[in-house]
Amino acid sequence: MAITDLDPTPLDERARDYPRVVAALDYLSRHWSEQPDLDEVAAAAGLSPFHFQRVFTRWTGTSPKRMVSALTHATARQLLVEGASVLDAALETGLSGPSRLHDVFIAEEAVTPGEAKRGGAGLVFTAGVAPSPFGSAVVLIAPKGLSGLAFADPGEEEAALADLAARFPDAGTRRDDRTAREWVERIFARGPGRDALPLALYGTPWRRQVWRALLAIPPGKTVSYRTIAEEVCTAKASRAVGAAVGANPVSWLIPCHRVLSSDGRLTGYHWGLKRKCAMLAYEAAMD
Template identity: 70%
Template sequence: MTTDLTLSADPDSLQNRAADYERVTAALDYLSENWRNQPDLAAAARAAGLSPHHFQRVFTRWTGASPKKLVQALTHASARKLLVDGASVLDAALETGLSGPSRLHDIFIAEEAATPGEVKSGGSGLDFSYGFAPSPFGSAVFLIAPRGLSGLAFCNRGEEAAAFDDLAQRFPEARFLHDDAQARDWAGRVFDAQAGEAPLPLALYGAPFRRQVWRALLAIPPARTVSYGDIARAAGREKAARAAGAAVGANPISWLIPCHRVLAADGRLTGYHWGLDRKRAMLAYEAATG
């Protein structure tokens, strides 16, 4: 018996998908070994045996990210660890194959809306506004950075100060300005938004895996629920359901980053930072208004 390995004209055929798997695997191996050299698209395409245009399309379809984005994520994760461990911004940039601090600055802004210096200093130099406003789920506490919303918490009346402290302790060296008017403006933008409006800017500060989990939460449609295992898989760590659960619990922006849509594997409501009664109310609210 003979086997015909000729590739089909249909890019989605089984033969082509099998060939693409081998090419993408080769490219992932190449990028994982060589990201410190900051390889360009042409170099990664050569490793896969494809033209740059074809490789970009195939790689993005298989991984959900461009080759450039993957190199950027690997660079950011390594540089972040170096900074937290005490390296200077210049040393972190050079150690990760970048030309200098300005390039590292661009990567950090793109990845977590914080500069390398802000990450290294634990929030020193960051200025936040915060305030309180009514919401469909009790009193809402907003933490607002210059680049977008960094925190949204809920509490019962009279517990606002404790809810603010819970958000603020994530940035022990930052400065905070009380501004309820700005919080009420954000409450209107969050809870009275019209369909089709542009997404609100979010300024997420956190370690790479946590931000991967928070991005996975953003992909859950309204009135739908998933398990912690589903979130771990979506974040690229299939066997890390417990770690994904911890990252879900550390989500600083309730409602907009919908951690209330994550349930236990058996469908039970578990582990909501702002209370299971509020989680149940959010799911009911979405079911009724969706």
């Protein structure tokens, strides 16, 4: 049987769609700041809007609108870090004003542009300790979601709290172990009724890109640092990916424990390799 006689597969479809998607990505790289709509990007790819939406989403795993939002967010955040005002960052990225930029930031990282610019300054986190399957769970909760989750052995809880709080030196904290316990119970709830937990992540665009890649690793599966690097950038960025994985402030929910070295060894877990091994075994037992 000739190859051309075979029924099309998802791989065949992705190969066929490649030229169209490349044309769209090239257009977006040059025109994203103009905030193009679906019709404009579809025309650049030579497809109808309906067909293009399906092709682009199937190939990239995200929608054209979401891609424009991500590019806008990354550039605006860098402008804010460099000292630009919220208004200037909005206008520089092609938005009509601060309210539009506010919506982009809430969608991308659940914080406002002003909060991102301040890097946690003015925020007050709720901090606490509660029991968990992996020892004492230490949490930091921002007004808009969970910002930190760590684990500690008996007697090391205060040090773990200090370690998490040090990642947000400009923010304040208040102790509330009861609220922490409520969050930990939600984190480790099982079954179809499990709540979706909001995350409020404060980090550079690069780190958040790596953390999003970690979220895509299914429970019970592991990948290498190299695989993550290839997904978000290039295999040559494995060391930078390792640093971003190590800086992950939300253990377990952002599953950095599922990342192994290229030879399959358990390496580089901030909260201890024995705990990393226990997490992988716990997930395997849940399947």
